Amino acid sequence: MRRSSWRAAACAGMLATAAGLAAGQAADGLEGEWTARITLKNGRQVDAQMQLQAAGGTWRTLAQNPGDPCVGIPTPMLWRRVESGVYELHFQGSKALTGCRDNLITFQQLDAGTLRGRSDAGAEIVLTRR
Known part of the structure; x- marks a missing residue:
C-alpha cells in the first residue's frame, strides 16, 4: 500500500474511533x-x-x-x-x-x-x- 493510502486508512480509522467515542459519550452524558x-x-x-x-x-x-x-x-x-x-x-x-x-x-x-x-x-x- 502506498504511503498516501496508509495515511488515508489511518485517518479513516481514527475518525471512526472518535465518532464511536462521541456517540458513546452522548448517550451516557448529561x-x-x-x-x-x-x-x-x-x-x-x-x-x-x-x-x-x-x-x-x-x-x-x-x-x-x-x-x-x-x-x-x-x-x-x-x-x-x-x-x-x-x-x-x-x-x-x-x-x-x-x-x-x-x-x-x-x-x-x-x-x-x-x-x-x-x-x-x-x-x-x-x-x-x-
Missing part, C-alpha cells in the same frame, strides 16, 4: 439544559435550572432568600457518570461566593430524561431534561 424540582423536608417546593457541558455546568435556584445569599446565585458544578444510570453532581457553592457550601449528590436515572437524587439535608431533587 449535556444540555435541565429543570429541577426541589422538594424540601417541610414539603415546600423550589424550582431550579441547570445547564451542563462535557463535565461541568451551572446551577441556579429560581428562588431568593434574603437570609441566605447563597440561594439563587449561579453556581458552578461538575458531574460524572459513576456507573450505568448513576451520576454524581458536585455543586460548587464555594466557587460562586465565599462562605457558600459545596454539595455532592448522587442521582439515579429514572428514564432517558429524568434523574432523582437526595441532598444531605433530605431534600429530594428531580431533574428533567428540557
